[in-house]
Amino acid sequence: MEDLAGYKGSSLSFLKKAGASIGDVLEVETSWGVVSGTLVPRYLYGDGDHVVLKLRSGYNVGLDVSVLRSARVLAKGQKPSFSASSPPKPSKGLPRVLIIGTGGTIASRIDYRTGAVHPAVSSADLHSLVPELSGVARVQPEILFNVFSENMRPSHWTKIAQRVRKAIGEGFDGVVITHGTDTLGYTAAALSFALVGVPVPVILVAAQRSSDRPSSDGPINLIAGVSVAGTAGFAGVYVAMHLGESDDKVALHGGTRVRKNHTSRRDAFVSVGVPLAAVWGKSGAEYVSDGLPMRGGSSFAPKTRFEEKVVLMKFYPSMPAGLIKAARKIGAKALVIEGTGLGHVSKEIVRELELFVNGGGLACMTSQCIGGRVDLSVYDTGRDLLHAGVLPLEDMLSETALVKAMWVLGNSRSLGKAKEMMVANIVGETTSRSFPGTPL
């Protein structure tokens, strides 16, 4: 940590003059009396007019530097040193699970002195925070990179997929990937395609409530994820997140049909149009769906490249045709459209899509209804789209369609082959039958 992290403007110069740094115990004289406390960091967007002290009671208060008369350093702060107790001896009989960190923090520890939050990085760290893990598997945590979910790109998906492939070679019984929640569904779809035929469970876990709070959902999702990765009889890419509001059950969602449907709830992730892959309770599997690929399959042929030049667009009333033109201009090789209803767009957009396809682009149609499948044969507009060469993608989620188009273009030699792959069901991204009452 920098010496005066976050301070700027007049508060920074005030503190510099006093020779203070973060963690020091200061005594300042205000217009109404003397206040002493530990100097704590200032947040990124805090103004430059206040100094923040943590009082002996533990409370932080902000003091306006313009009314501070003097400051004295009473004691220099000590850097916190943390040594996690050594993890329990791994039990030989337990499965080995690799935990790949990508940026989502599942467990962390707080520096109560300054309020800083530090994520768990080492195995010892993780064990001391989630001690239950030692009874579930021999885990090996490792940080692959550290990016916010919203900053993930296809190149990150490739890196994760390559690390998973290596882990399988290293004999791990399963892999857990910790990830931020925002683009978790995209990464799950990407890994589903890239690792098609994967012989072990690859489980993505995240937390909707930050890991620095006692109520975080992260540890339970992680325990379930590690348990599934290590012991499940099935293989494939899944997302493990809370089934409901309670901490008792964790749902496993197939990687190509999972969507974040709520901004903040623990049970934000849902399987769209398909049953849950499995449900994990406190004592293990409580439900496993029929027809999941079995662990140990021999058809593993990872294809980890992605083509970034794909655009996803949501059609809306009055959408200007210029947007499609713009996509062509930036070199988009494929367009995934979220049409209305069965998969419709306005006349102007149909015309532009036709030009896009004629120019050698791949245009696909999904529906913004989220539930149900597109059908371009029912109305004139649909038939016009078909005529224009737009591919209807059945009930594929638009986000999955985007990721799939990136993957297809990254791993096919001709447009014809790409089109063929695009409409084929490769890892359960489309279904052939819809049912009443299936969850959204």
Next chain:
Amino acid sequence: MTGKQAADGVRVGLEVHQQLAAPTKLFCACPTTKSEEFPYHFERNLRPAQSELGGIDPAAIFEFSKAKSNMYFWNPESSCLVEADEEPPHPLSDSGLDSALLAAKTLGSNIVDEVHVMRKIVIDGSNTSGFQRTAVVGLGGSLKVDGTLVGVQSVTLEEDAARILGEDESSRRFALDRLGVALVEVALDPVAGDPEFVAKVALHLGRALRSTGRVARGLGTIRQDLNVSLMGGRVVEVKGVQKLNLLPKVVDYERKRQLGLIRIAEKLSGKGLRQIKCKARDVTGVMGGTASKVARRELVDGGKVVAVVATGLGGLMGWEPYDDIRLGKEVAEVARANSLGGIIHSDEFRRQGLSEAEEAKLRAELQSGVDDAIILVAGRPSVVDRCVPLLIARLKEAVSGVPAETRAATESGETRYLRPRPGSQRMYPETDIPNIAITEGLRADLAEHIPEDWQVKVARLQREYSLSEDLAVKVYDSDISAEFERLSRELNLEPSVVASVLVDLPSRLTREGVPESALGLPVLSEVLRAVDSGRTAKEAVPDILKAAGSRGLSVSEAISALGVQLAGESQVRGVVDSVVHKHRPIIEEKGDAAFSLLMGEVMKELRGKADGAVVSRILRERLAELTGKKGN
């Protein structure tokens, strides 16, 4: 304060938690409604957040080690996703902040320049998040109580916790309706622990907070916590004194308890014991045929019995330096707080049904002499294993006197063990809530709204309206002083009459069974207006209110129904004449001294239908005529 108590050096720091009268909760738009039914529920586990320094808060470890799951019950009428910890908190409510700032100003506190909301780790389940959101808004200030200045340490704005509905061995049940309600917490400097003075300080503080007009009223809206210590000793935190009249009792009990523990420690040091050695052994086998009901019950349920041998404590577990204060009780409380009911110590073996032979066998098995105490811990194996180290830790504390604990006040004014005292490092910033700079404009606005000091106001009420101190304080406490002042100015009635109708009468009539809802301010002011305009007499007010309340009548309807329209002067003269006529002999005998008797008779005849002052005037005139004097 008695000399004895001063010598003990009891210090009591008061912490008062007062609910604010804000329309919404502190961090969401939910109303502050109390729910009776809870259609939804969910279950959560909280785990202690680890400190960077490697340590976890002792109170947090304690709660986590109990490994209880928490069931939360909620109703959309009173909670939303924020209380369920399923949505980030909304920005701090303006009205909550304003009210807390005004409370701070009223107490002469210095407002901080920037308010920082903190997360205070609380993992007993009472907060779904595992922490309470709280912010210091003011530092310093003071309160003048009977000429003594009591310092204010801090004024804090915080959210209330969930309401506990019940608890068993494996889970706790909470209602979410109260979670998130805005409270202001005022922490005072410790004062010498004269129980009556402590209660008075609390009363003064409560009145000062009410003077802002921004606090909630009614049962359960104010709660006192106490930090009690004996000279130099460790601080014991006593939580949740709801009723003011319990405060002196709690202080007294805690003083006695702490003194008792010190005397036990003195006894141990007198024996030359500087530490207690403890060892624990499973004696389930030995206890197979026990005569102890407690142990037998646990064993039948598949439990086990562990014996803890504590050196030097033989005879001291049951010793009572003061009435009902003994080490055995303290240890049993720690067991109970951990959901363990079955502990028996050697000083009570006979009373618990263990024979001498059984004890001898046990002592032989454990190789322990009578100078050692044996504590039998019986229960479910997992609970026993968790509790034994905690009980040993408590036994070892016996040499140091008073352990730092958090205790709960009981209904009877005693205290009972809750958990170890939390460490100080249990707060970190609530990063979901931006810091709030207190602007000059807000400061100026606050300065304008500082209420009249309550003591000044009571004195003014006495002076301006000729009220007794008692009545003036009642008017102040009733929170309708504004209405009282308005009506006293507007009506041609004695202010003491207005005051007693507004503050005395309602409580008397509710005791007599008149529903409180029928005694609202509109009804009371209407009946006062009826008296003022001469439609009825003030003497008839209680009957009118009773009739209105029990028969659902309006004030005018009640006046007609009771026939208590005010009698005119001619009617009064008629009644006076007939009474005077009837009692002529007495008047001739006693003269003016017959006045009271005659007054009573006339008022009875008129059954409250006349103004006493008018009756008195007419009666005196009439008597003067008769006795030959001119008036009086």
